[in-house]
Amino acid sequence: MEHNQKIRISDSTLRDGNHAVGHQLSAENIASYCKAADAAGVSIVEVGHGNGLGASSLQLGEARTPDHIALATARKNLSKSKLGIHVIPGFATIERDLKPALALGVDVVRVASHCSEADICERHISFSRSQGVEVWGCLMMSHMISPMLLLEQARKMESYGAEGVVFMDSSGHFIPADVQQRVETLVNGLSIAVGFHAHNNLGMAIANTVAAAEAGATLLDGCARGFGAGAGNAQLEVLVAVLERLGYSTGIDLYKILDAADLAEQTLMKEIPTIKSVSVVSGMAGVFSGFMKPVSRIAKEFDIDPRDVFFELGRRKIVAGQEDIILEVAKELAQRAKKGNQ
Amino acid sequence: MNRGTVLQSKRKLKVAIIGSGNIGTDLLIKVLRSPYLECGAFIGRNLSSSGMMKALALGVPVSAEGVDYIVKNPDCCDLVFDATSARSHLEHAPLLKKLNKRVIDLTPAKIGLMSVPSVNLADCLNEFNVNMVTCGGQASIPVAYAIGKTQKDVDYIEVVSSIASRSAGPATRQNLDEYIKTTEDGLKEFSGATRTKAILNLNPAEPCVDMQTTIFAKVANPDIPKLAEMLSGLVEKIRKYVPGYEIILGPMVENGRIVVMARVRGLGDYLPAYAGNLDIINCAAIAMAEEYASAAPNTKLKGH
Numbered sequence: 001m002e003h004n005q006k007i008r009i010s011d012s013t014l015r016d017g018n019h020a021v022g023h024q025l026s027a028e029n030i031a032s033y034c035k036a037a038d039a040a041g042v043s044i045v046e047v048g049h050g051n052g053l054g055a056s057s058l059q060l061g062e063a064r065t066p067d068h069i070a071l072a073t074a075r076k077n078l079s080k081s082k083l084g085i086h087v088i089p090g091f092a093t094i095e096r097d098l099k100p101a102l103a104l105g106v107d108v109v110r111v112a113s114h115c116s117e118a119d120i121c122e123r124h125i126s127f128s129r130s131q132g133v134e135v136w137g138c139l140m141m142s143h144m145i146s147p148m149l150l151l152e153q154a155r156k157m158e159s160y161g162a163e164g165v166v167f168m169d170s171s172g173h174f175i176p177a178d179v180q181q182r183v184e185t186l187v188n189g190l191s192i193a194v195g196f197h198a199h200n201n202l203g204m205a206i207a208n209t210v211a212a213a214e215a216g217a218t219l220l221d222g223c224a225r226g227f228g229a230g231a232g233n234a235q236l237e238v239l240v241a242v243l244e245r246l247g248y249s250t251g252i253d254l255y256k257i258l259d260a261a262d263l264a265e266q267t268l269m270k271e272i273p274t275i276k277s278v279s280v281v282s283g284m285a286g287v288f289s290g291f292m293k294p295v296s297r298i299a300k301e302f303d304i305d306p307r308d309v310f311f312e313l314g315r316r317k318i319v320a321g322q323e324d325i326i327l328e329v330a331k332e333l334a335q336r337a338k339k340g341n342q
Numbered sequence: 343m344n345r346g347t348v349l350q351s352k353r354k355l356k357v358a359i360i361g362s363g364n365i366g367t368d369l370l371i372k373v374l375r376s377p378y379l380e381c382g383a384f385i386g387r388n389l390s391s392s393g394m395m396k397a398l399a400l401g402v403p404v405s406a407e408g409v410d411y412i413v414k415n416p417d418c419c420d421l422v423f424d425a426t427s428a429r430s431h432l433e434h435a436p437l438l439k440k441l442n443k444r445v446i447d448l449t450p451a452k453i454g455l456m457s458v459p460s461v462n463l464a465d466c467l468n469e470f471n472v473n474m475v476t477c478g479g480q481a482s483i484p485v486a487y488a489i490g491k492t493q494k495d496v497d498y499i500e501v502v503s504s505i506a507s508r509s510a511g512p513a514t515r516q517n518l519d520e521y522i523k524t525t526e527d528g529l530k531e532f533s534g535a536t537r538t539k540a541i542l543n544l545n546p547a548e549p550c551v552d553m554q555t556t557i558f559a560k561v562a563n564p565d566i567p568k569l570a571e572m573l574s575g576l577v578e579k580i581r582k583y584v585p586g587y588e589i590i591l592g593p594m595v596e597n598g599r600i601v602v603m604a605r606v607r608g609l610g611d612y613l614p615a616y617a618g619n620l621d622i623i624n625c626a627a628i629a630m631a632e633e634y635a636s637a638a639p640n641t642k643l644k645g646h
Contacts, residue, residue: 057539058558058599059502090542093519116546117507120515144546297597317547324502324556328591328603 007248008043008219010108010166010195011236012228013264014074015086016221019050019229019290020273023063027073029268030065033224034077036260041252043219044084044108047074050229050290051321052086052112054097059323060290067097071104082107086138087128088321089113089120094127102131110166111157112138114319115145118153122160129161136195136219137162140320143173143286147185154186164193164219169208170290170320172201172231172283176211183215195219198234200226201283203275205234210242224264225272230282230289232273237261281307285314294323302330304337354380355635358418360409360434361425362386362393364511365448368612369423369624370397376628378635382418385411396612409434416441421631424449427513428520435471444634445471446627450517450524458483459629460579461532467637472630475528476521477619478503478540480626481555481587483532484580485602488572490533493600495562499535501525502558504543506550509617518542535559552605553618554590559600569593569600583629584622586615 014033018025030047037045047070049055049063056063063070074083085106090113092098098109109128111121121137128135137157142150154165167182179196186194196212198205198221209220222239226232237257243250265272278292287310295313299306312329357379359366366386370393373379384397389406397404403418405411412418421444424431431451438445447454454471457463461484466472475483482501490496514521525540545551570593580587586607593602606618613620 057502057541058498058500058560059541059556089518090522090544093522095519095523114544114546117515117544119512120518120544123516123519301596316551317545319543319545319547321541321543322502322504322545324558324601324603325504325554327556327596327601328554331591 005213005218005248007213007243007250009236009240009250009252010044010046010084010219010221011037011042011223012046012197012221012233013037013223013236013268015046015048015052016050016228016233017223017268018048018063020227020232021268021270022293023049023056023061025065025268027065027069030070030073031077032267033260033264034074036256036263038078038081040256040260042081042257043251044082045074045078046084046086046110047071048085051091052088053101054092055088060321068100068104071101071106075105082134084108084110087111087124089124091321094124098124098127102133106133108134108136110136110138111162112140115139115142115150115153115167118156121157125157125160125162135162136164136166138166138168138197140168141170141288142167142182143169143171143178144317147182150182151185151189154190158190158192162192164195165190166195166197166219166221168197169199170288171286172199172205172279172289173286174208175202175204176207179208179211180215183212183217187216193218195221197221199229199289200231200233200275201279201289206238206242209234209239210246213243213248224261225269227264227269227273228289230292231275231279278306278310281310285310287313287318288320290320291323291326294326298326298330302334304330304333308333354378355421355631356380356382356419357421357423357631358383358385358412359423359425360385362391362397363425363513364509364613364617364620365624366425367393367396368620369425369627370400370402371611372624372628374400376632378632379628383411383415385409409437412441412443413437420444421446421634423627428517439470446630447471447473448623448627450476450520452524452527456528456531457626457630458528458532459583459626460484460576461487463630463633466630467633474623474627476525477505477553477623478521478542478555479525479528480622481553481604481606482557483528484576485557485573485604486529486533486535488569488576489559489561489600490535492565492568492572493559493561496533496535496559498537498560499529499533500539500541500558501529501555502541502543503553503555503619504545504551505553505619506616507544507546508550509613509619510544550614550616552607552616553622555604557602561600564595564600566593566595573602584625585609586618586621
């Protein structure tokens, strides 16, 4: 099989992976992995707190490495790969966060919102474009709206100046047919590039990412060993190998990306991401993968079943960034359980 | 609040509202209900917007001329509520100052003193331009103030608000950065915390979610009973002007942080009750205006 289609890989190991270690990646971690990814020929290396720029907080977890140190460290250790950041309006502001980040030499800004709220990205997207960097829009939790509504939101991002739109399966809820349908809708309805970001809650991350490529997506996200929130992301080195078998050109050296993945396993993670039972439930319930750690902790504190918490959060359609609601749901479930026992 | 004076004089304070979006229109309904206020002009930019239609239906004088209408018809009001955007308020403020109009600013422009009626109503009486901070600020600052008063070494306060997507109009969505900055400044000023952070989430779930605000704090040695006691008094004060305000969780210590969670159900005036964010900032603005209405008319005002 030969494809003319070129695929760019955006490596989220040092951003999404931060979710898996409570945002504790060190400057040393960042430096060594950046070197390895750069040597392998990864197009974009994304760096930062799991929820992106300016997101270090009690709500989401405080980052061990402040944004400016993480970005300066990455900048020093990347030569061919572009340096990318994830930016969510409502967390990161232009003055406090984005301007200093751009001054440190960020190349790619990915401005993200919940899938139905693209208009909160207008100022961050147009500002970034005006600064001459590459700008993508990201629509998170994209399983929560239909393909046509997703297109409507993506078109807004295009109108603000985004050069491409990534839709994110933040809960790992999709199966390949869902992804294929959305990529086709976006590719047909937009004049800019389309990208996809997978999570592995239902074991579909690689299959979904391949489905995205087959349907015309040209930017694919992955993480070394799948290192990311919850059950993790599409396993980068596996994705590169599968794309090679399918005849896509990624410009990535297979041996070197395998080396980078080995390094990531040895230096970045406490445990290799697996699909834990609660992650399956998170994927079924359509709840943000990054909720796994706080839900597990709080369920233990309130002596309730974390799976019940996930299904209740899903029922309430809680979005990424609303981690505080876990406490309220836990309190309610604990009270309900107490009443049931009386 | 000394309402007796107003009742005796039987003269209502004449107000104008600039901005015919969600906030302005909800405010209009509250003004019309107030025994101390009357609406002299409801001003927007588009006569066919749903806010304007609502005002017309209510028989209120409307204009699509923006702030120019007040410049041309200075007698239409003594006080102006500005419910436009931060950027627009920066243009409006000097014009209104020149006309000698008191201003209650509902944008996050933050030119004037920040007003949170349950905490500093009296301090605002002599001000020319007061700023109502933000919806998240109105919901969280009383709690942050109580934390500042009852806890030692308040290192950090963080406030996370979730609002229903339907309650966030275009200006709110364009003003997220100003919302964050103004809320953070307000938290710092009222609590004395060394560092503050504000976060805003929009939730599109249907049926719409009620406005909720969570306050996290890092302090040296949390004293929960003392905080709970002070909070219960403050909540009583808030509920006098925002009946739908309620603490639904805490104060408690979880994972090393103080946590308090408040829910605000609105009065359902223009938008349904889920839009507590509209309600809390508008109820605060009305409480402020009613206080002005009952204060002596020749109070000396401080300029800004």
